[in-house]
Structures are given as structure tokens and as C-alpha cells.
Amino acid sequence: MNVLEATGLEVRYGDLTAVDGVALTLAEGETLAVLGANGAGKSTLLAALAGTHLPTSGSVLLDGEPVTRVPAHRRVRRGIALVPEGRRIFGSLTVEENLLMGRYPKRPGPWDLRAVYDMFPQVAEMRDRRGSVLSGGQQQAVAIGRALLANPRVLLLDEASLGLAPTVVTQIYDAVRRITAAGTTALVVEQDLDQALRVADRVQCLLGGRTVLEAPAAGLDRDTVADAYFGITHPPPPPR
Amino acid sequence: MDWLNAGVQGVLLGGQYALLACGLSLIFGVMRIVNLAHGVLAVLAAYLSLVLVQQGLPLWLAIVVVVPVFAALGYAVQRGLFNPALAQARGRTSGELAPLLVSFGVAVALTNLLQEVFSADTRKIPTGELASAGLPLGQLSIGVLPLITLIVAAVVIAGVQLFLARTATGRAMRAVADDAGAAAMVGVDPKHMYAVATALAFATLALAGVFVGMSTQFSPGHGDLVLLFAFEVVIIGGLGSLWGTLAGGVVLGLAQTIGAQIDPQSGVLAGHIVFLAVLVVRPGGLITRGTTSGSVPA
Numbered sequence: 154m155n156v157l158e159a160t161g162l163e164v165r166y167g168d169l170t171a172v173d174g175v176a177l178t179l180a181e182g183e184t185l186a187v188l189g190a191n192g193a194g195k196s197t198l199l200a201a202l203a204g205t206h207l208p209t210s211g212s213v214l215l216d217g218e219p220v221t222r223v224p225a226h227r228r229v230r231r232g233i234a235l236v237p238e239g240r241r242i243f244g245s246l247t248v249e250e251n252l253l254m255g256r257y258p259k260r261p262g263p264w265d266l267r268a269v270y271d272m273f274p275q276v277a278e279m280r281d282r283r284g285s286v287l288s289g290g291q292q293q294a295v296a297i298g299r300a301l302l303a304n305p306r307v308l309l310l311d312e313a314s315l316g317l318a319p320t321v322v323t324q325i326y327d328a329v330r331r332i333t334a335a336g337t338t339a340l341v342v343e344q345d346l347d348q349a350l351r352v353a354d355r356v357q358c359l360l361g362g363r364t365v366l367e368a369p370a371a372g373l374d375r376d377t378v379a380d381a382y383f384g385i386t387h388p389p390p391p392p393r
Numbered sequence: 394m395d396w397l398n399a400g401v402q403g404v405l406l407g408g409q410y411a412l413l414a415c416g417l418s419l420i421f422g423v424m425r426i427v428n429l430a431h432g433v434l435a436v437l438a439a440y441l442s443l444v445l446v447q448q449g450l451p452l453w454l455a456i457v458v459v460v461p462v463f464a465a466l467g468y469a470v471q472r473g474l475f476n477p478a479l480a481q482a483r484g485r486t487s488g489e490l491a492p493l494l495v496s497f498g499v500a501v502a503l504t505n506l507l508q509e510v511f512s513a514d515t516r517k518i519p520t521g522e523l524a525s526a527g528l529p530l531g532q533l534s535i536g537v538l539p540l541i542t543l544i545v546a547a548v549v550i551a552g553v554q555l556f557l558a559r560t561a562t563g564r565a566m567r568a569v570a571d572d573a574g575a576a577a578m579v580g581v582d583p584k585h586m587y588a589v590a591t592a593l594a595f596a597t598l599a600l601a602g603v604f605v606g607m608s609t610q611f612s613p614g615h616g617d618l619v620l621l622f623a624f625e626v627v628i629i630g631g632l633g634s635l636w637g638t639l640a641g642g643v644v645l646g647l648a649q650t651i652g653a654q655i656d657p658q659s660g661v662l663a664g665h666i667v668f669l670a671v672l673v674v675r676p677g678g679l680i681t682r683g684t685t686s687g688s689v690p691a
Contacts, residue, residue, distance in 0.1 A: 205578065229580040241575035243568045254568050257561070258580035299579060 154217055156181050156338045157202065157233070157307050162211035164194075164201045171197035172208070173362035179307060179340055184333040186341045186353035186370065190382055194362035195342040196238055199311050202340070203235035204228040216306065230258040232306030236299075238315060240292040244285030248276060251284050251295050255302030262304025263335075269298035272328055290321035297328065301337075308332070308339040314348055326351055346378060360384045398533050399654040403647035405536065408543025409608065411642025412601040413619055414626035415550055416594035418638045421627065423570045423590040426475060426492040430499035431598060432620030436613065437503060438463055438599035439606030440511055443518050452520065452607075460599050467595025471588035474499065479587070500616065507613035518606040542604045549597055550639050556593075557635075566590055625668040631678025640680055644671075 157179040164172040172194040179185050189195050200206035202213055204225035213221045220228055229235070234255075243251050252269060270277035273294040279287065287295065293313055300308055310329065314322040326348045333339050333352055343349035349356070350370055358366035358381040366381035379385075417431045438459055445455035478492040520538065527534035557563035566586055569576040573583040605611060605619060622645065630641025645664050652663020671679065 203578065205574065224577070224582075226577040226580050226582045229578060235578050237575065237578060241572055241578070243571040243575065245571050246564065246567060250564055250567075253561070253564065254576070254579045254581075257565060303579065 154181075155179060155214070156183075156216060157340070158214040158217075159198075159202060160212055162198065162201055162208050162213070164197050164206060164208045166197075166206075171362055172201060172359075174211070175359065175362070175364055177340075177357060177364075179338055182336050182338055184339045184341060184352055184354050186343055186349035186356050187359060188343060188346065188349055188356060188378060188382060189359035190344070193359040195359055196311055197362075198359070199235065199309050199340070199342055203233055203309055205235070205237075229303055229305070230260070232260065232303075233309065234300040234303040234305035234307075235309045236293075236296045236311060236313065238311040240289070240296040242284040242287065242292045242295055244283065246284055247281050248284060248287070248291075248295055249280040252276075252298050252302055255299035258303050260304040264301040264304050266302070269301055272301075272331065273298055289317050290325065293317065293321075293325050294328070297325070297332075301332065306338060308337055310339060310341045310343075312342055312344065314343060314345040322348060346375065346382070350375075350378075358382055394532055395654060396651070399650040400647065401530075401533055401535065402539070403650035404643050405539035405543050405646070406650060407643030407646030408539065408546040409601070409604055409642070410622050410626045410645050411639045412542065412546035412549060412597065412604060414623040414630070414638045414642060415546070415553065415601070415635065416596075416598035417620075417623045418627045418630070418632070418635060419553065419594045419597070420591060421632060422634075423566055424475075424479065424492075424587050426479070426496065427624075428594075429493065429496040429620065430503060431496075431616075431623055432618070433500050433503045433507070433613070433616030434463075434595065435598050435602030435605060435619050436611055436616040437507065438602030439518060439611055440507060440516070442603045443516055443606060446518060452518070456600065456603055459603065460596050463599035464592040464596040467592040468588045470499070470595070471591035472584065475591065476584050476587060500620075504613050504616060511613060513612050513614070515610040515612045516606075517610050518603065520607045524607070538604075538608055542608070545600065545604070546642065547639065549600065550635050553593065553597065554635050562586075562589065622664070625664065627678075629668055629671045629679060631680040634678065634680045637678050637680030641678070644679065 155178045160176045162172050162175045163170060175198055177185065187195050187198060197206065201208045204223055207222060212219055215231055215233060220231060243254065252266060275291065276294050276298060279291060284295065313325050313329065317325065322345065329341065329352050341349060341352060350373065353370040356368055356370050356373060356378065357364055358378060360381065365384065366378065413435060417428060420426050420428050442455040442459050445458060446452055474495050475492055478495040482489050482491040523538050526537040528537060557567060565576065565581045566589065569581055569583050569586045577583055626638060626641040626645050629644050630637030644667065648667040649660040649664040653660030
């Protein structure tokens with residue numbers, strides 16, 4: 154059974170339709186990369202999946218159960234954890250307190266503080282520092298650790314590379330690879346094509362709020378993705 | 394010796410002010426609402442305990458009843474009034490003023506309601522011998538009731554501080570204060586957490602109101618003065634810092650008693666002047682953010 158399944162999702166901001174009839178599936182243990190340019194609707198799609206912005210129509214199923222109208226704070230208790238764009242670290246809390254906030258839903262599973270510190274040793278060294286003094290890369294590591302501590306059924310990662318130096322981005326995606334290789338089901342929204350293709354099993358490309366390409370990541374031609382990304386060629390209709 | 398006495402009495406008075414300001418500081422720290430109904434709600438708590446005492450309940454039992462009732466009231470007021478106002482403010486249909494205006498409405502309505510029910514006569518919660526009891530200290534006399542108030546204030550503030558610093562719920566409350574949206578993403582319901590904060594604030598406010606009612610003649614309009622002093626304490630101590638609130642209470646108490654020592658008519662004025670001076674010289678308050686670990690940030 155699919156861990157996450159969305160059909161006919163339409164999400165609006167006022168009069169603007171940001172996501173226009175998108176469907177996606179995530180199988181157990183799979184990593185899906187959602188690609189697209191700015192304004193393609195990637196983050197909005199994630200918001201609808203995480204429950205931070207509810208869709209106007211369509212449905213979201215988690216392990217076959219509908220969660221379409223469930224607000225974000227209850228959705229994470231059921232196993233959808235979001236690493237938000239911009240990290241959203243709690244500035245006045247220490248690093249360890251930030252991570253412990255991930256334990257708030259009290260979901261059982263393999264991830265505990267020790268496992269996160271093993272994954273991100275530099276975070277362990279900073280455990281008593283306040284969130285506000287961290288660098289962008291450290292904040293990203295804490296944000297990922299915080300989401301992992303919820304022991305999610307599916308991890309949603311929004312633009313993890315945004316505003317980070319290339320070497321830091323590589324480190325972050327090294328960690329993402331290890332996390333997904335350990336069996337965590339993940340959906341990665343990314344503008345950095347190379348990093349996305351490193352971690353993804355499958356790729357779904359959005360343009361103007363619609364799916365324009367859906368393909369396995371293995372053997373995927375970079376130019377094909379780039380064309381779909383910018384809408385240069387006429388892509389085949391998305392498979393249903 | 395008069396000056397020393399003024400100093401000691403000022404510190405003791407500061408205990409009452411700090412206890413009054415604790416709830417105002419907490420609500421502001423967690424959700425940036427200045428609750429203008431704070432003072433009249435404290436007066437309401439004083440009236441409720443007065444009624445219970447007049448019904449024959451011992452004072453301690455009246456407190457045990459009134460404090461949880463106010464906690465429940467706080468939860469309900471937050472869910473029913475402040476949360477919708479906050480949602481409006483964030484939706485920008487009425488600007489950031491919405492919660493402030495709602496609390497103002499509550500203050501005005503409640504003051505009038507109290508006048509309807511209890512008239513404008515001044516009252517005092519009878520405390521028997523406690524009101525005049527004093528401990529001799531050298532040539533000074535320490536009032537037992539102000540001393541108890543100061544101790545209660547310190548215990549309450551330390552307790553709230555520990556709750557915020559050490560418990561999972563307190564941590565979640567600080568997280569919501571930092572970023573309510575991000576807190577929702579990790580499973581915290583901000584609306585519930587706001588209501589828990591207000592429940593806690595109302596509980597401390599009720600306790601403060603009872604102590605005010607025991608030491609001072611109060612009437613329905615007394616809430617204005619209570620709000621003013623509590624607000625001054627919060628500003629002097631630093632917005633959102635609870636230890637700052639305790640310090641701010643003591644500073645305001647000292648300013649008033651020392652001012653009154655200089656000129657008996659000018660005690661309250663001296664407090665206002667210190668408040669203004671702090672606003673001008675250190676607008677962030679005496680205890681600024683970041684120096685106290687685990688305080689709710691402003």
C-alpha cells in the first residue's frame with residue numbers, strides 16, 4: 154500500500170491557483186523528488202500534504218486514511234513531518250530543545266536524540282547553543298533532526314539547499330541519502346537538480362501547478378528534466 | 394531609619410506588584426497581547442473571594458476555589474475571545490490592534506458589571522489579625538501580610554519560570570512564542586497552547602487579586618490602577634522576562650515608598666517617573682532578553 158497518496162489536489166491563494174490538479178503517490182521506503190522552477194507550486198503542494206495550507210479540492214491519504222482536512226499539528230502526530238522552507242528553527246530554544254520539540258508527538262520509532270546526534274555530529278557539539286546563533290547549514294541539520302524525532306511515516310523536505318553554500322548542501326544531502334537509505338519514506342522538494350537526482354528514486358516535475366513529467370530517477374536524462382522544468386518542449390501527458 | 398524603613402516597605406510592596414504583573418508578562422511574552430482587562434480581572438478575583446469569605450468559607454479555601462476557577466476562565470476567554478481576535482489580526486482584517494481592543498472591551502464591560510453587582514463602595518477582604526500583624530526587626534516592623542505576599546510572588550514566579558524552562562509543555566509554550574506556525578508543524582496546537590498560557594496567567598492574576606483585596610480598599614474602578622502598576626512593572630523589568638518582572642516589581646515598590654518618604658503626596662508619581670526614565674534610558678527593560686535562560690522571549 155502507498156504510504157502517501159494525493160489525488161486531484163487543487164490549492165489556492167486567494168484567486169491564484171498554485172497547485173492545479175496534482176496527483177502523487179509515495180510507496181513504502183521510496184524517495185520522490187518534486188522538481189520545478191520558482192512558482193511551479195512545489196512548496197504549496199507540500200503545504201497541502203503537511204496540512205499547513207488546506208487544499209480547495211482533492212484528497213490526501215496517509216496509509217489509506219484520509220487526512221485532507223486534518224490540521225498540521227494533528228497530521229504530524231499521524232506521521233507526516235515537514236522540514237519547512239527557511240528551516241523555521243525556534244530561535245530562543247537551545248539546539249537540544251529544538252530537537253526535543255520533534256518528540257512532542259511522542260511517536261515511537263528508531264529516531265531518538267542519540268541517533269540524530271550520530272547522524273549530525275556537528276549538531277551534537279552545539280546542543281546547548283540557542284537556535285538563533287546557528288549557521289544556515291546547522292539550522293538545516295537541526296530542522297531535519299527535529300522532523301526525524303517525530304519518527305514520521307513520511308518525511309517532507311522543502312528546499313533544503315536554499316541559501317546554503319554548495320559544500321554544505323552536499324553534506325546535507327549526504328545525510329538525506331543515509332536517512333532514506335535506512336528506509337525512511339521521503340518527499341523532497343528541490344530546485345537543485347543534481348542533489349535531487351542523487352537521493353530520489355522517482356522524479357515528478359511541476360510547471361504552473363501541474364505535473365509535466367513523472368519518471369524513475371535512474372537513467373533519467375538531465376536535459377529532459379531541465380526541459381520539463383522550464384516548459385521548453387511539449388512533454389507527454391502525465392501518466393495516471 | 395525612616396529611609397531604611399521606606400526601603401524595606403518598598404521591597405515588600407514590590408512583591409505584590411510583581412505578583413500582579415506576572416500574568417500580564419506571561420500573556421505578552423507568549424502571544425504579544427497586552428491584556429487590558431488584567432486589572433479588572435484581578436479585582437473580580439478579589440470580589441469573588443470576598444463573597445466566598447462572607448459566605449463563611451475560610452480565606453485559604455476561598456483562594457483554593459478562586460484560582461482554579463480563574464484558570465478555567467482564562468482558558469475559555471482565550472479560546473472564545475482572544476484566539477479569534479488573534480486570527481483576525483494575523484489575517485490583517487483589523488490589524489494588530491484586534492486582541493488589544495477585545496481586551497479593552499472586556500475591561501470596560503466587566504468594570505460596569507462589577508459596579509452593577511457590588512456598587513461603587515470600597516471593600517476589603519477581612520483578614521482578622523493578619524492585617525496588622527508585624528514582625529519586629531531591629532527598630533523596624535515587617536508586616537506579615539506584605540511578607541507573605543512577597544514570598545508568594547517569588548514562589549509563583551520561580552514556579553512559572555521552572556515550568557517554562559523544564560517541562561515539555563513549557564518548552565512547547567516557548568516554541569509557540571517563537572514561531573507558532575513552526576510549532577504546529579511539530580505537533581503543537583498553538584490555539585490550545587495560548588489557552589494554557591492564559592489559564593496560567595489568570596491563575597496568577599487571581600492570586601494577586603486576592604492579595605490586593607486583603608491589603609487595599611478596592612472598588613470596581615480599582616482595576617485601572619492595578620493594570621497601570623502591573624504594566625509599569627512589566628516595562629521596568631523587561632518585556633517577557635519573568636525574573637525581570639520580579640525585579641521590576643521591587644523597583645516600582647521602592648520608587649513609590651522612597652518617593653513618599655521624600656514627599657508623602659508623591660509616592661505614586663515617583664513610580665511613574667522611574668517608569669518613564671526606564672522607558673527613555675533602557676526601553677528594553679532592566680533585565681533584557683537573553684540574560685535569563687528559559688524566559689519567554691519578547
